Amino acid sequence: MTDTTQDRLAPDDRLPHRVDTAPWDPEEVEHLSPEQERFTTASQWWMVWWKLRRHRLAVISGVILLLLYASTLVSEVLAPYAVDSRHSRFIHAPPQAVHLFHEGQFVGPFVYGYRYNLDLETLRREYTPDPAKVQPIRFVCRGDPYQFWGLVETNWHLACPAEGGTLFLLGTDRLGRDLLSRMIYGTRISLTIGLIGITVSFVLGITIGGIAGYYGGWVDNLIQRLIEIIRSFPELPLWMALSAALPVTWNPIFVYFGITVILGLLEWTGLARAVRSKLLALREEDFTTAAQLMGAKPSRIIGRHLLPSFMSHLIASATLAIPGMILGETALSFLGLGLRPPITSWGVLLTEAQNINVVALYPWLMLPVVPVIVTVLSFNFLGDGLRDAADPYR
Amino acid sequence: MLGYVTRRILIMIPTLLAISAITFVIIQLPPGDYLTSMVNEMQSRGESMDQGRLAMLRETYGLDRPMIEQYALWLAGMLRGDFGYSFEYNMPVSDVVGDRLVLTVVISVATIIFIWGVSFPIGIYSATHQYSLGDYTLTLLGFLGLAVPNFLLALVLLYLANVWFGTSIGGLMDPRFLGQPWSVPKAMSVLEHMWIPVMVIGTAGTAAMIRRLRANLLDELHKPYVVTARAKGLPPGRALWKYPLRVALNPFISDIGNLLPQIVSGAAVVSVVMSLPTTGPMLLQALRSQDMYLAGSFLMFLAVLTVVGVFLSDLALAALDPRIRLGGGSRR
Numbered sequence: 001m002t003d004t005t006q007d008r009l010a011p012d013d014r015l016p017h018r019v020d021t022a023p024w025d026p027e028e029v030e031h032l033s034p035e036q037e038r039f040t041t042a043s044q045w046w047m048v049w050w051k052l053r054r055h056r057l058a059v060i061s062g063v064i065l066l067l068l069y070a071s072t073l074v075s076e077v078l079a080p081y082a083v084d085s086r087h088s089r090f091i092h093a094p095p096q097a098v099h100l101f102h103e104g105q106f107v108g109p110f111v112y113g114y115r116y117n118l119d120l121e122t123l124r125r126e127y128t129p130d131p132a133k134v135q136p137i138r139f140v141c142r143g144d145p146y147q148f149w150g151l152v153e154t155n156w157h158l159a160c161p162a163e164g165g166t167l168f169l170l171g172t173d174r175l176g177r178d179l180l181s182r183m184i185y186g187t188r189i190s191l192t193i194g195l196i197g198i199t200v201s202f203v204l205g206i207t208i209g210g211i212a213g214y215y216g217g218w219v220d221n222l223i224q225r226l227i228e229i230i231r232s233f234p235e236l237p238l239w240m241a242l243s244a245a246l247p248v249t250w251n252p253i254f255v256y257f258g259i260t261v262i263l264g265l266l267e268w269t270g271l272a273r274a275v276r277s278k279l280l281a282l283r284e285e286d287f288t289t290a291a292q293l294m295g296a297k298p299s300r301i302i303g304r305h306l307l308p309s310f311m312s313h314l315i316a317s318a319t320l321a322i323p324g325m326i327l328g329e330t331a332l333s334f335l336g337l338g339l340r341p342p343i344t345s346w347g348v349l350l351t352e353a354q355n356i357n358v359v360a361l362y363p364w365l366m367l368p369v370v371p372v373i374v375t376v377l378s379f380n381f382l383g384d385g386l387r388d389a390a391d392p393y394r
Numbered sequence: 395m396l397g398y399v400t401r402r403i404l405i406m407i408p409t410l411l412a413i414s415a416i417t418f419v420i421i422q423l424p425p426g427d428y429l430t431s432m433v434n435e436m437q438s439r440g441e442s443m444d445q446g447r448l449a450m451l452r453e454t455y456g457l458d459r460p461m462i463e464q465y466a467l468w469l470a471g472m473l474r475g476d477f478g479y480s481f482e483y484n485m486p487v488s489d490v491v492g493d494r495l496v497l498t499v500v501i502s503v504a505t506i507i508f509i510w511g512v513s514f515p516i517g518i519y520s521a522t523h524q525y526s527l528g529d530y531t532l533t534l535l536g537f538l539g540l541a542v543p544n545f546l547l548a549l550v551l552l553y554l555a556n557v558w559f560g561t562s563i564g565g566l567m568d569p570r571f572l573g574q575p576w577s578v579p580k581a582m583s584v585l586e587h588m589w590i591p592v593m594v595i596g597t598a599g600t601a602a603m604i605r606r607l608r609a610n611l612l613d614e615l616h617k618p619y620v621v622t623a624r625a626k627g628l629p630p631g632r633a634l635w636k637y638p639l640r641v642a643l644n645p646f647i648s649d650i651g652n653l654l655p656q657i658v659s660g661a662a663v664v665s666v667v668m669s670l671p672t673t674g675p676m677l678l679q680a681l682r683s684q685d686m687y688l689a690g691s692f693l694m695f696l697a698v699l700t701v702v703g704v705f706l707s708d709l710a711l712a713a714l715d716p717r718i719r720l721g722g723g724s725r726r
Contacts, residue, residue, distance in 0.1 A: 233416075237674075240681055241689065331543060356552060
């Protein structure tokens with residue numbers, strides 16, 4: 001057989017090498033419109049975004065979370081009062097409702113002032129709305145002085161009470177502090193605690209899970225056992241024990257970071273497991289072998305080739321882990337083991353609602369639970385949407 | 395099966411050892427010990443304590459020895475059933491803990507049964523009526539249960555139970571039964587008080603379980619064998635519970651491992667709020683006053699409770715589902 005081919009194609013009568021110089025359009029046969037082009041060459045992240053956009057609940061949750069986080073940038077301006085301004089004449093005052101019409105006439109947003117009455121039998125302070133006191137709300141106005149981000153001294157607020165009036169939209173606590181303002185300030189602490197905590201556990205989870213999944217063998221076995229042990233501890237008692245170990249003399253800011261790290265230290269196990277199982281599967285793929293043969297270091301292979309292929313999954317599971325931390329902080333602070341005043345978080349605010357009398361007499365003190373529920377639900381829905389969108393090629 | 399059981403037991407031993415070590419480190423973490431915090435407290439009241447007596451106390455409790463030795467003593471004591479001495483109660487830890495531990499177990503078991511009882515019908519309904527109004531409503535309720543902090547739910551339910559049913563607030567029974575021998579009214583009173591903590595602790599677990607069962611059952615319902623069964627004329631009810639439901643039931647057993655730590659955690663907070671005579675409030679108090687052996691024993695008990703619970707659920711799962719027994723463990 002070889003003989004015959006050599007006979008037919010002798011070295012000297014081989015066909016001449018021909019190059020066609022005419023321009024050639026590779027899309028001649030199947031032409032792609034710019035939109036189609038954009039679609040076929042889209043990066044993975046664009047595809048995740050397109051898929052997520054169709055998940056309406058996730059998008060709404062994302063917007064809510066964005067707004068909440070944005071509010072933490074300007075908490076001082078949004079709050080009608082400063083965080084610790086006390087009003088000793090209004091202790092446990094109930095929420096004031098916003099009205100628009102007074103006796104059939106349009107006044108604009110206003111509240112009725114309080115009529116104060118001390119019940120001499122029960123010694124209970126009673127505040128009732130007084131229709132004679134119409135107190136229009138002022139907007140973009142000067143009120144309680146505060147330090148913006150602890151730097152600039154100023155007193156501008158988005159909304160303030162009328163001169164000499166009050167604006168307690170969600171009522172006041174036992175020291176006569178405005179609950180709404182305190183909740184707005186608390187957002188800053190409660191939301192960042194989840195973010196910092198998840199960062200800690202993200203780093204731990206990726207590193208440890210990465211090591212376990214990439215090396216396998218006894219390293220993997222050891223880490224698996226460690227994870228099992230940590231997971232078999234009931235979370236909250238362990239959090240309680242660890243936060244009880246934070247010295248009482250510490251500066252509140254240190255306590256804040258201490259609590260965040262504690263929350264993060266115990267949450268990484270789930271992420272580490274996800275990373276490990278994905279890595280175990282991916283390290284058998286051809287592109288990993290190729291990278292190994294080309295002499296890439298393990299850290300480069302993990303970080304550059306393996307992690308990006310399931311980063312979206314990781315972000316989804318991290319999103320789903322944040323609510324646990326926010327609830328954890330709330331529970332710890334509630335028990336008095338977490339954050340302490342003067343730091344204000346939703347959990348710290350809820351410590352006011354610790355006994356049954358509050359539920360009976362001052363139910364508005366339980367309102368800080370509303371932002372907790374909204375945030376936890378939003379993170380859950382967003383995480384669900386992200387998880388569905390994480391694999392856009394399916 | 396026997397090989398699987400022995401293997402699981404052998405794994406439990408190092409796990410428990412590691413747990414005891416971690417527990418010991420944690421209870422040693424706060425600076426100082428019970429005696430220093432006691433002296434501080436006495437000083438703040440203007441009293442003082444004799445140095446000689448202090449040194450003697452330190453020696454009796456072994457607080458002056460090196461850490462490793464204290465740990466070894468504690469561990470050896472635990473193996474003999476001696477869990478150390480509670481400084482605050484002036485009693486051996488096992489005497490203080492006993493009843494409370496039993497109640498914790500009772501509440502945990504009741505909670506698991508509650509979770510099963512609620513999530514089983516709801517999960518089946520949600521799966522068979524996917525995307526119906528009922529499905530959406532129940533899913534939303536489940537999510538709400540997940541998002542409301544336990545302690546607040548407990549507080550509100552406690553209040554409502556008092557207003558609507560006249561149940562006495564706090565505790566696990568009506569005050570008039572305290573210290574009385576067990577009788578039918580006393581047991582009724584306990585039942586009357588127990589539904590609130592059980593329900594509150596169970597909410598989060600129920601939501602998770604419903605979602606698991608719903609997802610599993612949906613996967614099974616779309617498989618060809620179900621279609622075949624329906625095509626051959628099996629009534630829908632039978633085609634549901636005869637095969638797909640049995641396969642989808644796995645999470646009810648296997649999730650105990652995830653549920654137990656969650657339940658014990660939830661129970662800790664809820665019982666503080668409701669002042670139930672379980673481990674939670676006492677653990678909190680022991681942590682605050684650095685009553686280290688008491689706190690350590692509680693942590694240890696709770697962890698052991700979880701490990702043993704997970705072990706039992708693994709055994710049950712292996713007995714029910716041969717795939718687990720053959721696939722797990724023997725591969726590596």
